[in-house]
Amino acid sequence: MSSQVRFTDFKSDKQPTWCPGCGDFGTMNGMMKALAETGNDPDNTFVVAGIGCSGKIGTYMHSYAIHGVHGRALPVGAGVKMANPDLEVMVAGGDGDGYSIGAGHFVHAVRRNVDMSYVVMDNRIYGLTKGQASPTSREDFETSTTPEGPQQPPVNPLALALASGATFIAQSFSSDALRHQEIVQQAIEHDGFGFVNVFSPCVTFNDVDTYDYFRDSLVDLAETDYDPTDREAAKEKVLDSGKEYMGVLYRDEDSVPYGETHGLDADMSDIDHDGAPEGAMDLVREFY
């Protein structure tokens, strides 16, 4: 079936309500194309979405999906994948969902290295609640709740991921459709937790981190001689606050995903008995 799947099969019949020009359109298109390109179809794909503008993505895509509570998308995705390794699991959310309310789960999802992908639509602003500072907003970014700017450094998701033991770290730009799709595709194909931070500009509430800003400042690592399998080089890159990078920043070629280390290879929805499983009486005998 997969050979006939087109990316539009992943589109639902709901029209997105994102603002015209929102970066999330491009982010979603790239996700759908990457899913189709990697041989998936809506019936074997499970999308987990967070809360916020980005969280609406599950509604606009067609697949098995859940739209979770704010900040908890990652553990839901991990639970799905552990219970059915045959599913392609993709978690999608925003910078608030992933790096603020869900920051704790981000660290542990990275450590756990479940074989799934995580696409963060990072617009450095809270859009759905109409323009408050996000964890990735710049230190001097003025908003209604931070009139003098947050006055604290933004979260560095790439460095956080690397410090937490990430096996795949990448960054893309929603407006660079081809590169974005390629990068998400690599995250899907990675054996383990494929993390992609996507610059997905908010045209309504963020007049600093704009399309123009990213076009002018992004350095595409694919156009350099950068080796993403070199962890030391990755350390330098993720801590380089002077530049914005696009491409795969780190990939551990020896990554062993959670399911493999824990021997998870069966679909747990299968229960092949209508009473207690065979051998259950041994559990009782243990208590003699």
Add this chain to the structure above:
Amino acid sequence: MPADFNWAIGGEAGDGIDSTGKIFAQALSRAGRHVFTSKDFASRIRGGYTAYKVRTSTEKVRSVVDRLDVLVALTPRTIEENMDELHEGSVIIYDGDRTTMADVEIPDGMVDLDVPLKSLAEDAGGAIMRNVVALGAACEATSFDIEHLDSSLKKRFGDKGQAIVENNKQAARLGQEYVQENYPDADLDYDLETTDNDYVLLNGDEAIGMGAIAAGCKYYAGYPITPATDVMTYLKGRIEHFGGHVVQAEDELAAINLALGAARAGARSMTATSGPGIDLMAETFGLVATSETPLVVVDVMRSGPSTGMPTKQEQGDLNMMLYGGHGEIPRFVLAPTTVNECFWKTVEAFNLAEKYQTPVYLAADLAMAVTEQTFEPEAFDMDAVEIDRGKVVDEDTIEDHQTESGGFKPHEITEDGVSPRAFPGTAGGAHMSTGLEHDEQGRRTEDTEMRVKQVDKRARKVETAREREDFSPREFGNPDADNLVVTWGSNEGTLVEALEYLDDDEVDVRILSCPYIFPRADLTEEFEAADQVVVVECNATGQFADVVEHDTLRRVQRINKYDGVQFKADELANDIKETLAGEGQEVEA
């Protein structure tokens, strides 16, 4: 009253109290004696004291009593803390060579067995075995065949090698012989007879874990918390043999969300925690319910609020389970009443969760969760376990539940309120699940008509369950008695034993023990037939009493205990007697 015997070992945390106590309890169980254990953290003085208490009889024992016959005291405080329970003829085993025990005074009339536990243990191979020396001494003090202790030691230390087992057996014998040789004239009245009966010995947390495996649960995610941790430790290393998996999550928020993910993937899935974890899980619980996901959430209650008294008994989370969370959503709440019922109600919880596509709270409490009790193995008859997965559709049947354009309807409006369920991977079943109000296909909606239809549909599942399931309470005492005593949770065993005391005083009562908190039986007729109704529970405000008053439009009398200690049979019998005589706690109107 059963001819019971009460034994305890007490000391400081870190003294190996629990494991030693459990070894003795196991030995008694293997000797065909019934056992009911309790953990005594109740300090009258200050923290740090802990004891493992064993009540045993050849007949079934269901509660704790205020009496100690043999006490192994590792600290002077152990004696002080238990002074009220010790009596003339009680045996106290201790090590007078231990600096802190040197000046200990054994009250007149009690049997003083000063045994050099540490040095005898060293003779057997290591000071670490001093508690086992005490167990050997206890065997001698109770005419209990030490071979039963051997068997228990083998079970406990078998995986550490034969040499360790032999050393421990030797340590026990040195304790036994020391008492024989040095206290030939001691007045030791106890004689623990044995039977040929086979019993199993387990606690409520273990019974919940075993019930989960029996029910086909394949996924457990949890975060360690007293007193629910034993559920996770039980499952880890066992559930894998049945195709399952245990995850220790980073917190309770992750635990319930991991469990939710596995449940969406179609696995029978569970998490267990205690009050503070339930608070954290409340938001996701709402999502589980509104996305109609089957999930079992165990709350092993402990004393609250906030951190409360983490190692003490309370049934204070009932309102949280019934009403916790914003908005309105039906959820099921089951409360097992015995360790054995912890097993059966867990099995039932999984079936109810899948049949009605709803989260189920399993409300256990500390008093039965972490203490071991004996049962006939037949009480856990695996052949009687049934699995009902509810309305699951496959590739062949899914067409009946699709729109004309092929959209699957996971929230289809049906007469019984239950919609079809398609596991991910089922062709033609792709759909969205969401915490947003949704239409039949799971797509977000704010349409007023659909909103009302979905709320009504979810509520209808409860009505369907009331029609199809049996939510009757368990009944004890005299069914024709004028006075009715109602309870829930682990108080059942104590109440059943209290009946004997009440009988002695010619107080006749009917007891209803309610394992179904929601949906629950309507007790209006039972209340109308009674002169007085008393509700017994371990909380301060009478949360279950409020609920049944609301159901029956009848004021009840209340017996509430919230000092952190479970009811004792004699004390509860007295409370009931006084309440029925109009001398009980004042009921606030």
